[in-house]
Amino acid sequence: MSLELFINQMAEMESLVPREPKGGRKVAQPTFTRQVVTVVGLKTTAARFLPVSHEGHSNETYVDKVEVLGKQRAEFIARKLKGIERRAHMALFRELAARVNDGEWQPFFEEHFGTPCVIPDGLCIACWNCSLFGGLDAAGQRATFSRARYFDTYSVEETLACVSMLESEEGMGIGNQVYEDMVANKEGKARGRGSETYHLYEYVKAGTHFPFITLIESPTLLDVTGYLHAVRRADAHGYGKYSANHGKFDTLFLAVATGYPRFSVLDMLEWAEAGALETRFANGEAQFDALDEAAVLTGDGIDTLADKLQEAFGEYVAALG
Numbered sequence: 001m002s003l004e005l006f007i008n009q010m011a012e013m014e015s016l017v018p019r020e021p022k023g024g025r026k027v028a029q030p031t032f033t034r035q036v037v038t039v040v041g042l043k044t045t046a047a048r049f050l051p052v053s054h055e056g057h058s059n060e061t062y063v064d065k066v067e068v069l070g071k072q073r074a075e076f077i078a079r080k081l082k083g084i085e086r087r088a089h090m091a092l093f094r095e096l097a098a099r100v101n102d103g104e105w106q107p108f109f110e111e112h113f114g115t116p117c118v119i120p121d122g123l124c125i126a127c128w129n130c131s132l133f134g135g136l137d138a139a140g141q142r143a144t145f146s147r148a149r150y151f152d153t154y155s156v157e158e159t160l161a162c163v164s165m166l167e168s169e170e171g172m173g174i175g176n177q178v179y180e181d182m183v184a185n186k187e188g189k190a191r192g193r194g195s196e197t198y199h200l201y202e203y204v205k206a207g208t209h210f211p212f213i214t215l216i217e218s219p220t221l222l223d224v225t226g227y228l229h230a231v232r233r234a235d236a237h238g239y240g241k242y243s244a245n246h247g248k249f250d251t252l253f254l255a256v257a258t259g260y261p262r263f264s265v266l267d268m269l270e271w272a273e274a275g276a277l278e279t280r281f282a283n284g285e286a287q288f289d290a291l292d293e294a295a296v297l298t299g300d301g302i303d304t305l306a307d308k309l310q311e312a313f314g315e316y317v318a319a320l321g
């Protein structure tokens, strides 16, 4: 019942079809409904994770940390979450496009959007990915707003417990710069081996928890199902510095609901510390404000929704014509 209520509140697939101005190039349509979907979850590190948004010293890497609710915590900024999930979403999109186009995604993009879309410097500003995540074209002439809104998040655990650093029992990690650069960039040439090829780094330990909230504005069924799958892909790919071999996560989706959340990431940190995060969502105590009646999916309801990806993509292809 709630799944039907949820799907009925989604925007029409036509809203993802780019408009074509006279004599101009195709461009994604602007946001046109006031509806929003909130996706709430808890990410748990499955391996070492290096959330690093600043330039460090040449051979030392420090995890982003910030004081929140009276504790120093590891910080996972919205921009980094979004960047990785956008790339994962594009990989998924290409795969789905290839599946309906004799195994080739590129001609599909050229036909429908005028160009293959490349993140970050060759965005087409017309495709599903650009419609959802926004951006500016290479010439700086056409832009589209992001409909996906991310928020900074923080570790439930204190840094002294969840970050391996100089002050902690384990101390900092010791890495081989050449090896990691080569993994990150397979074309990379090894530099001469010496002490400078080793570096010290802090990392968030496996088993650390980060609650998150993502909003999708003017959501179509394809946006929501695609986002859920993109998160799974990003978890397997890795977030953060040296994501080729670090930064794997497990994500538990707590709720997917129409409407805005009546709570923040900070509330979720407090609920998690009290051991009550999952029950808040299972009991319906965590609430949402929707234009109509909020449709809240949890547990198996979220899996059933995610299973509609293929069907929703078929509708998108039909709408593109």
Ligand SMILES: [Zn+2]
Pocket: 117, 118, 123, 124, 125, 126, 127, 128, 129, 130, 131
């Ligand atoms: Zn695009």
